[in-house]
Amino acid sequence: MIYQRFLKQALALYLSVFSLSAVATEFEVSAFLGQMYSSDLTGISTEDALSVDAGGNVGVAVAWQDSPNGQGQIMLNVVSHDFKSEATEQNYSLDIMYAHFNGVAQFRQQSYVTTVSLGLGGAYFDSNISEELYPSATLAFGTRYEFSETVAMITELRGYATLVDADDNMFCENDICHAQFENSLWMESNISIGLAIKF
Numbered sequence: 001m002i003y004q005r006f007l008k009q010a011l012a013l014y015l016s017v018f019s020l021s022a023v024a025t026e027f028e029v030s031a032f033l034g035q036m037y038s039s040d041l042t043g044i045s046t047e048d049a050l051s052v053d054a055g056g057n058v059g060v061a062v063a064w065q066d067s068p069n070g071q072g073q074i075m076l077n078v079v080s081h082d083f084k085s086e087a088t089e090q091n092y093s094l095d096i097m098y099a100h101f102n103g104v105a106q107f108r109q110q111s112y113v114t115t116v117s118l119g120l121g122g123a124y125f126d127s128n129i130s131e132e133l134y135p136s137a138t139l140a141f142g143t144r145y146e147f148s149e150t151v152a153m154i155t156e157l158r159g160y161a162t163l164v165d166a167d168d169n170m171f172c173e174n175d176i177c178h179a180q181f182e183n184s185l186w187m188e189s190n191i192s193i194g195l196a197i198k199f
Helices: 002-020
Strands: 027-038 055-067 070-084 091-109 112-126 131-146 151-163 185-198
Touching (some): 027 070, 027 151, 055 091, 070 112, 070 185, 091 131, 112 151
Antiparallel strands (some): 027 185, 055 070, 091 112, 131 151
8 A cells, every 4th residue: 555655656756847847957866776674663561672674665756956066855765564463473564655855965076976865854654553654854875876967876875763652552453552663763774776867
């Protein structure tokens, strides 16, 4: 379900870029995939750590050149994690969609570019039991290798920090709680590779 929502939002993002292309001169569309590693959850009764698996992620971003060495960027990134319930010993999923507005600083060395990105936005959590939206921030360090003026390969190491409600019941159904947040800060790290195309 989260991937369907992601595809709809990504399509809306791309359509808005193409409708704005008459106003702005240069847009860049990026698609990327990678792996995300998250904080653990905890059990309700034992408070033991419940391991959350590393999940594959897919994302899209639209950027515009704000200055010779800087971009503005809107980014969507979605990941699906699994964890084992303390109560039932069954696997449950935790899907997260991140949406952020980022500023990207670019440090050029001919066709090789180092990037630093900082962003604010939100994280939509879906445990298939409950859904919540939380505020989120992101920081990234990346590289770009420009094959031409319009095509570049991108790599990135990104961290996410999301303020969650540790007392939230988003993992509870019918008086059975499968897990809870370890604390009020949900952390994720992401390594990804992708392709950027300028229009």
